[in-house]
Amino acid sequence: MLSQTLNRAARSTRARRAVESIPLTRRVVDRFVPGETTAEAVAAAQRMAATGRAVTIDVLGEDVLDLAGARAMRDAYLGLLDALAEAGCAAGSDVSLKLSAMGQALPDGTAIATEHAAEICAAAAALGCTVSLDMEDHTTVDSTLAIGADLRRSYPFVGNVLQTNLFRTPGDITALDGSAARIRLVKGAYREPASVAHQRKADVDRAYELAIDALMTSDSYPMIATHDPAMLDRAVLRAGEAGRTDAQWEVQMLYGVSPQLEQTIVDAGHRMRVYLPYGTDWYGYFMRRLAERPANVAFFLRALTRR
Numbered sequence: 001m002l003s004q005t006l007n008r009a010a011r012s013t014r015a016r017r018a019v020e021s022i023p024l025t026r027r028v029v030d031r032f033v034p035g036e037t038t039a040e041a042v043a044a045a046q047r048m049a050a051t052g053r054a055v056t057i058d059v060l061g062e063d064v065l066d067l068a069g070a071r072a073m074r075d076a077y078l079g080l081l082d083a084l085a086e087a088g089c090a091a092g093s094d095v096s097l098k099l100s101a102m103g104q105a106l107p108d109g110t111a112i113a114t115e116h117a118a119e120i121c122a123a124a125a126a127l128g129c130t131v132s133l134d135m136e137d138h139t140t141v142d143s144t145l146a147i148g149a150d151l152r153r154s155y156p157f158v159g160n161v162l163q164t165n166l167f168r169t170p171g172d173i174t175a176l177d178g179s180a181a182r183i184r185l186v187k188g189a190y191r192e193p194a195s196v197a198h199q200r201k202a203d204v205d206r207a208y209e210l211a212i213d214a215l216m217t218s219d220s221y222p223m224i225a226t227h228d229p230a231m232l233d234r235a236v237l238r239a240g241e242a243g244r245t246d247a248q249w250e251v252q253m254l255y256g257v258s259p260q261l262e263q264t265i266v267d268a269g270h271r272m273r274v275y276l277p278y279g280t281d282w283y284g285y286f287m288r289r290l291a292e293r294p295a296n297v298a299f300f301l302r303a304l305t306r307r
Helices: 002-009 013-020 025-032 038-050 067-086 109-127 138-152 169-176 201-216 229-241 259-267 283-292 294-305
Strands: 054-059 094-097 130-133 159-163 182-186 221-225 250-254 272-278
Touching (some): 054 067, 067 094, 067 109, 109 130, 109 138, 169 201, 201 221, 201 229, 221 229, 229 259, 250 259
Parallel strands (some): 054 094, 221 250, 250 272
């Protein structure tokens, strides 16, 4: 019930104004969002690199409804790539794009979003970066997967995200087998109807376990995005059973959620990548982080009660 309420609040203008009006909110947000500027994001990426962690960087923003906004988001990513290169930490980094921020919802949105993403891919390719297409609610899945397949014809490093709360995901894993695609596996942070998605946590968890198994035996490059030690143990086990080396898959975690667990993964010799979001449009992302784990809500409330 709490998770559903928070997911609804993530898209509520009234709730956004209320949360942003709380003076201490920014201090709490800083745990999950390292800053609002490109310079702050690059500095965070450098800190991650110094401790053996790679990054995937997301310029926060979604649901862009005009061409000027979509072009501005494209330019923000191009500026980010330039800044990463100037700081000497572009190679091996990844940028994570929400296609709704690239113009996906506009008239002729598929063509517009593909064009903008392709420009970012071209810049990334020149710097040794990769690009991942983030997944949003279930209505965007077909378009996002199609754009990913289109981009991979020129940029094989383009990855897609799959959400195990959706009933369709096992079929999508099967369909992507043979493409050698990079696939980030997540449980799903969007509130979805019962007609298309599991509603019980236990069912989502079981679907995640089965998806780990399927990815490890596919020709895809699995990116296992979880903070659950049991899921991580399963991924390590299944990777070993499939004969995968540590260079053939990776773990991903959200910035600020489990830094000690991140270090444990690094110390064990596994690839570790941190999802690093930044920007002024942090509200929706922040609310979804609260919805995912009750511990995050408790952290928020404790911070608000401190003097």
